[in-house]
């Protein structure tokens with residue numbers, strides 16, 4: 090960031106900022122962001138690609154002597170915790186900045202009972218309520234937020250296009266399900282006398298899969314239900330159990346407790362809530378039949394977000410001219426797509442209009458070391474941001 094001519098600092102939740110004031114330091118700022126954290130066993134483009142593209146574009150402006158003449162401040166923010174792997178609550182960095190996280194978030198703990206506050210203090214941040222609340226940006230100081238991100242899906246590759254504009258981002262909920270039964274000896278307790286939370290978990294996970302494959306079998310409706318149709322719901326509804334552990338975790342012990350996560354997403358917020366309501370009801374009933382106790386906790390929630398029309402059309406034109414610059418040819422219409430993945434833009438939408446650009450990835454693979462974006466596509470994304478800045482600032 091400093092090499093690109095930006096003034097830099099790290100805030101009290103670990104977000105890294107780089108800012109140039111331009112000719113009017115009091116004007117509302119353009120924020121360009123994405124995140125620096127990753128999932129476990131991740132690729133190297135999810136998050137960091139957006140930051141590298143922003144910094145590269147600003148560096149070009151600096152080299153061309155245009156950086157100091159931008160008409161409003163530009164701030165690049167590399168957010169500290171978007172994935173929510175450790176604390177199960179996503180967007181820690183961006184939500185703190187948008188002011189949507191209460192100070193009680195400092196007390197959220199990880200699996201080893203280390204709180205967000207402990208983790209911050211261990212890393213020389215203040216970790217106080219006051220320092221946390223001071224992170225919030227005044228929405229009157231922000232003009233807009235844009236984010237470049239790897240697509241993480243196969244659409245752009247199938248269309249043969251390096252860049253696409255994001256129309257909206259699906260809402261998401263994370264649940265933690267804790268099942269408690271009767272711990273016992275694997276060799277001695279007859280099958281009919283068991284209260285096994287592992288087999289209960291297996292039943293619940295398959296129930297979840299049925300819900301998300303065929304919501305029409307579970308949500309009864311008369312064509313429309315509070316504004317969503319089941320056909321549109323089935324197109325965007327996805328559910329995942331990505332984490333499961335049992336206690337005590339030995340091959341000759343009937344587990345006493347099994348905990349697993351549920352990640353559930355849909356473009357329609359009411360539909361997502363309807364699914365969670367009906368799913369929870371049926372999960373409790375299944376546990377009752379098995380005499381296993383069930384606790385369902387909501388760990389994270391983010392409503393769906395629609396991107397701003399004007400920012401989207403500016404990003405579309407910028408992508409178009411980036412492709413022209415690269416190939417010298419007139420490209421086809423830039424694709425517009427929905428995002429099933431969550432992004433810092435969701436948190437930033439609480440204080441600003443948001444726009445997003447997706448970058449094609451190989452095989453649609455992400456959250457895997459196999460994740461890959463070609464050098465040319467990284468170049469296209471950087472050029473698109475440059476073109477956006479040259480045209481709009």
Ligand SMILES: NC(=O)N[C@H](N)C(=O)O
Nearest residue numbers: 135171172429430431432
């Ligand atoms: N783009 C992403 O991978 N973001 C999220 N953390 C997600 O779970 O979608």
Ligand SMILES: [Mn+2]
Nearest residue numbers: 128135172456
């Ligand atoms: Mn990710």
Ligand SMILES: [Mn+2]
Nearest residue numbers: 124135136171
């Ligand atoms: Mn990401």
